[in-house]
Amino acid sequence: xxxxxxxxxxxxxxxxxxxxxxxxxxxxxxxxxxxxxxxxxxxxxxxxxxxxxxxxxxxxxxxxxxxxxxxxxxxxxxxxxxxxxxxxxxxxxxxxxxxxxxxxxxxxxxxxxxxxxxxxxxxxxxxxxxxxxxxxxxxxxxx
Numbered sequence: 549x550x551x552x553x554x555x556x557x558x559x560x561x562x563x564x565x566x567x568x569x570x571x572x573x574x575x576x577x578x579x580x581x582x583x584x585x586x587x588x589x590x591x592x593x594x595x596x597x598x599x600x601x602x603x604x605x606x607x608x609x610x611x612x613x614x615x616x617x618x619x620x621x622x623x624x625x626x627x628x629x630x631x632x633x634x635x636x637x638x639x640x641x642x643x644x645x646x647x648x649x650x651x652x653x654x655x656x657x658x659x660x661x662x663x664x665x666x667x668x669x670x671x672x673x674x675x676x677x678x679x680x681x682x683x684x685x686x687x688x689x690x691x
Contacts, residue, residue, distance in 0.1 A: 554597075556580075569597070585632075595641065598677070599628040605673035606646055610687075613663040614652060622651040644677065647686040660689045 553572030559565055563582050569592060570577035583589025603626040614621050631643040646668060652660060664687035668674055674683060 566591075595630040595632050598641070598673075599630045599644075602628040602630070602644060602646065602671075602673045602677065605671040606648070606667055609671035610648065610650070610664055610667040613667045614650075614655075614660075617659070617663060619652050619655045619659075619663075622653065624648060624650045641677070641680050643682045643684070644680055645684045645686070647688075649688045649690050651690045655689065657689050661687060 554569065555572070556567050556569050558567035566579060566581040568577060569580050579591035580593050581589055581591055584591035585593035585595070606628070607624050607626040610624055610626070611621060614624075626646065626648040629645040629647075630641055631645075632639055633642045635642070648664065650660070650664075664685060668683065668685045677683065
């Protein structure tokens with residue numbers, strides 16, 4: 549299996565400095581700063597990138613689960629919201645909320661929910677984030 553990389557470069561102090569994040573594939577390069585992480589400043593932040601990774605991984609795992617059970621979806625949309633909180637001793641990602649909406653012909657809601665929960669538990673990013681206090685899923689079957 550391939551290895552994936554990302555890199556950062558930071559210049560200046562934590563509060564006044566800024567940096568750049570770039571994906572090894574070249575698909576993204578952009579700024580980040582104290583303001584983009586802890587306030588509403590321009591740029592990205594590590595938690596936003598974790599959210600993107602988790603939403604993408606979950607989507608692909610759900611597609612695999614549905615296909616493996618004989619249910620080919622028309623569409624799957626996923627969103628992850630990562631919560632960064634100040635806790636004793638520093639900061640921690642304390643909660644991740646996954647939500648998805650899917651159009652899957654000829655599947656009942658209980659089967660869809662079962663497959664979505666299994667996808668959440670078995671996607672590699674969920675496993676990597678197992679130390680997070682709470683990963684919640686809201687999966688909605690459309691139409």
